[in-house]
Amino acid sequence: MNSTVVTFPAGQVSGRSRIVGTVPVGERHGLVVSETPFHPLDHTWPDQPADRGTIGGLPVVDCVTGAWSDGEIHLGADIPARRGAEGWQWLVVHVTDAPLPVGESVELAVDPAYRAALSAGHTACHLAALALNAALADRWRKEPALDALGRPDFDQTAITSSRIEPDASVDVYRLGKSLRKKGFTADGLDTALAEVAAAANDRLKEWVAADAPVRLDVPGPELTARRTWHCSLPEGEASIACGGTHVTRTSELGAVTVELALEEGTTLTMRTTVTR
Template structure:
């Protein structure tokens, strides 16, 4: 079956249900990858796999995974995940959401996302962005040189040093590299281990303050294509901030409930890990 159009997605608007036509079925190991014209399912991003894929049902069959696919225009081979030989959004390719299930499907199908799991991951992702901004503020005094600033005007430690991010249900885990490259950019790591408890306290206090502010959250999207460059925006007391993001989110910070932040240095001092934990109201 030839696929000549990209999947349209509705999850940026918070949708968890839909109905659409099957446009293709591809093998995924010993299972099937069902592709539809439009879906509410959020797939794992193969370039920055921070938020896990949605699960749920498609045509009544369980969706156990959801991955990104791509097919070159005029060809029929669908490449999946890490095997995609093109950059995200590269012209000349159709970009697809592939629903992994146990049976091939055809015709019109109902799509139902596990809404509870989606909400838990959305909370984790919203909390992750807020914690990153709070960490930037807590570390602002450790820069000796000017570096790009975040939306609140603080040196953007998060975007400068991050090596991996993992969104979890009601939480997140972010890992930062504190190597020579970061030091050359002006970051001072001297005495960081001793100051870590105070930095964690300041980060956590600011996160709690923003949650209590009941700030509005929204996703700006220039289009419904999977590869559209979407932006997370939050109207914090210090001003509205925006962060490029392809994930899902809650609509207000107060929905995050209680929050806790812990910071850990690796034994060699080369990595800093921030763990954010949320307890929904």
């Protein structure tokens, strides 16, 4: 069995392929095809949910990452190898309630509206992270790692989780001792949240209005290819490693706004909303 070829990075939402393997998923059935437009949940960083749609006319109730070696398919968190490890074939596993036979040629169709909403949420998530970095840039006492626009990278330094939703995202940051040691000060942040959010929202408004092009750098067709998100913003070319799906221009987002909440002084949550 070979690694699954994926077409979702190019924006594809349909295709035809042959079933090359199956695996039990509880009482359900995991179907593997040679090529798919479906974006699966990545268990190593489960930010973007799996696509919805159909395979061979059957509803895809889940879509997960699998890995094959020595004749056995492992799923999600049960995969005993690092993503992309040699000697393993990396698979998109379409989970259905009914089986389909190996060797059958099937139509695959992704729900285009749900995909579009997730793509908008994911692009907005990256833009919001960069805007938050800019809004918090004056809170660093030491020289930290920088983001693609040359600003202190609060997002990648402090993030603990990220979740993409339809036309939205939720990012959670830890403002703990290790962040303070790296030079970030959260003193007075609780009373400055509205000001920080306003600065980020002003920048997001400019970026959406700029109609900046968005693209994915795709070095190969396989699931584990290390893809990179790019956006040509007025300040420069932004890039972030990313395996998800995206819009093609910032203007497609309509409007992007963030809301910030600080809990117990140590957990900062940013909720990003797209209004298309």
